[in-house]
């Protein structure tokens with residue numbers, strides 16, 4: 001047990017350290033500005049724009065609005081800016097960028113749109129997707145012109161999701177931190193000259209509104225002293241992220257339990273709660289989709305993330321069988337489609353499965369994860385409750401909770417297919433060894449989520465709308481709060497959350513202001 005704790009906290013610690021190193025300088029200036037204004041930030045004045053959440057969408061929004069001459073109040077619940085970028089891989093997709101042109105890649109927002117619609121089988125929202133792809137290149141160019149360095153060889157076609165048809169997918173050396181460094185560098189001059197007032201550790205609790213569905217006039221927020229303060233504004237933009245850290249809201253909208261602790265702790269759905277109270281509505285629930293490759297560290301709920309298994313046959317074709325709690329195989333283990341694996345997992349009880357193998361496979365196959373060595377994986381069987389080992393198939397079934405008869409029948413059938421060289425069930429091609437001699441092993445893979453499916457409904461000017469399509473005056477929303485369904489429908493399309501968040505932040509900053517004459 002002690003080793004488990006040590007190893008896990010070391011991994012997490014390293015992750016945190018990377019994040020902190022990336023933003024320390026930027027944030028000290030931001031914090032200074034916030035504390036210089038501090039609680040004396042005028043609550044009785046009229047702000048041009050109140051931005052709720054200083055993350056991926058909120059930072060560029062505040063920056064661009066301030067550059068247009070607005071007085072911006074940027075309110076952040078956490079002690080630091082950055083939001084999900086502190087954890088995110090920061091992968092982005094944009095078509096028609098200067099980067100692509102410099103490499104001779106011919107691409108267009110229309111091609112990007114078509115690709116997302118192809119991958120998502122038409123389930124993305126046409127109006128929001130169109131706005132996202134149309135504004136992505138300008139946002140990407142701005143990032144790169146402002147010092148963002150794409151990795152060597154980028155853009156690429158794919159990385160962990162269904163491939164695009166054009167090379168438009170790129171990210172920086174340090175994932176989300178590479179993006180955040182730029183966003184924070186860009187906003188600092190605006191904070192320094194007082195165009196943006198940043199309040200950290202201040203949580204927006206509700207909106208101030210003229211009656212039901214009436215114009216939004218500002219927000220009520222509480223700082224560390226717990227006292228509610230009213231801030232009035234000519235427009236309010238909700239950029240306070242998704243709801244995956246809110247277990248109750250997740251279960252309500254996604255229809256399943258979230259077993260993993262995988263996202264930013266402040267992604268608690270505050271924007272959904274406030275948007276609904278203002279008269280808005282939520283859409284996209286039907287696009288719920290788990291990711292396929294995650295192992296959690298324990299059976300606690302929610303449990304910390306432990307490692308990614310390699311499920312892409314390009315890097316490691318499966319040697320194991322993948323079975324559900326009934327002991328059934330449910331997807332061809334060597335399919336090269338991410339989407340097929342993810343959709344198949346969504347149909348299994350608790351969106352989980354077990355990778356089952358024996359000693360001969362463990363000895364002969366490459367490590368099941370690119371993050372751990374073979375020795376670390378072997379060691380894992382004595383440490384993690386989601387790693388199982390037993391002398392018999394029955395024993396393995398008992399340890400995992402898989403139906404024993406189902407598991408035995410599946411292994412017997414698989415061994416027959418393996419011997420004949422033909423998978424009569426799923427047409428799997430790669431079957432190098434049978435599963436025939438103990439000890440037997442299983443690793444439990446759990447579906448997990450990095451962003452939410454459902455989101456607040458907005459129109460094509462990002463105004464929050466009622467179910468009848470009527471905009472709620474002065475209220476806007478951007479970022480993950482709009483839901484994965486809006487940008488990528490029911491299939492993960494690479495880079496289609498970070499890039500739209502930045503693009504919409506920039507777009508709103510440049511456009512919403514009812515600036516004073």
Ligand SMILES: Cc1cc2nc3c(=O)[nH]c(=O)nc-3n(C[C@H](O)[C@H](O)[C@H](O)COP(=O)(O)OP(=O)(O)OC[C@H]3O[C@@H](n4cnc5c(N)ncnc54)[C@H](O)[C@@H]3O)c2cc1C
Nearest residue numbers: 053055056057077083084088089091204266479480497498
């Ligand atoms: C591990 C991980 C990897 C990912 N990788 C990718 C990727 O490679 N590519 C991709 O496209 N997407 C990825 N995503 C998703 C993507 O990073 C997020 O969807 C996106 O960054 C969200 O941006 P946002 O501005 O909507 O929210 P955030 O960046 O989370 O910002 C919201 C901010 O609002 C603040 N806030 C919340 N409530 C309140 C309140 N009541 N009052 C004031 N402030 C509040 C939060 O503290 C936060 O700072 C990943 C997500 C995770 C967790």
